[in-house]
Amino acid sequence: MIEVHELTKRYGDKTAVDRLSFTVPAGIVTGFLGPNGAGKSTTMRMILGLDRPTSGTATVGGRPYADHAAPLRAAGALLDAKAVHTGRSAYHHLLAMAATTGVPRARVDEVIQLVGLQGVARKRAGGFSLGMGQRLGIASALLADPQVLILDEPVNGLDPEGVLWIRNLMRDFAAQGRTVFVSSHLMSEMAVTAEHLIVIGRGKLIADTSVSAFIEQAASNSVLVRSPRATELFQLLSGADVTVTTVETGLFEVTGLTAVEIGDRAAEAGIPVHELTPQRPSLEQAFMELTRDSVEYHATSQNERADAGAAR
16 A cells, blocks of 8 residues: 655745645555646655655555665566666566565566566667567566556557556556556556546646546536437427537437436437437546646647737
8 A cells, every 4th residue: 555645845946746645555556647747756756765755754555665674575666667777688687686685586587477578588678679678667666576566657668469468467466455556648548447546736636536436527428319300309408407519410419418318308208319328528538627727738739829820
């Protein structure tokens, strides 16, 4: 388990992390989301004792990471896959780590096979592709068979097979009753991997909830309705708390009523319905909606630039 309490980090007059509190439980994959500059990497570094907090605490397994007699057995981490001696082979990089942490030599061969690097284990890490480097970083995190796994953008550079592999690895790790805390910008991957989310923006907590609850709170659900008598049904459903919007001929979108309520009203009026499709926002849409005020760096579209030019 990871526990963060009132964690704050300031760099001069800039506050990177602002009184952040959350708990990462064991047994599930917890996603750590936020826009660029939100403070995710800084938070992970403070959890691992790589950055000293201005105030507040972060513990792994009930104590600060640096206080563990064998820190790598408490938590394995991938924060930067390039943090490896480029002149060493993957095997000797892991062997050096094992020798300094009391990990048996046999474990080196185990994790090399686990991450699929057995064919290049004796090659210099400096010649690795991005994906191979990621696999080596994950092998380093798993080397001491830790109870907690902390991964920052673990699918970077991985091909589809590699993405599926790391997804299953994290799920299996959590299923063993261990803790998985993973940061990623790939919302589609988080949607199918994580069960719980910690979302921050500008260093502050935005959400600490399940994936499904996060999506539900982001936007009102709507229903796509198709009918050969769309005009009649449109008028029947319209009301003070209901929004009905035409999508195309015979098809419209209803917000404020469930699919069951729409079907019942249509049946009572004898109006045939050919489609009732509930629309649920994606994790990406929910994330964009709930973090829009926390984005530090905004890109400008061509239309926005044109409008700004016309205004001048």
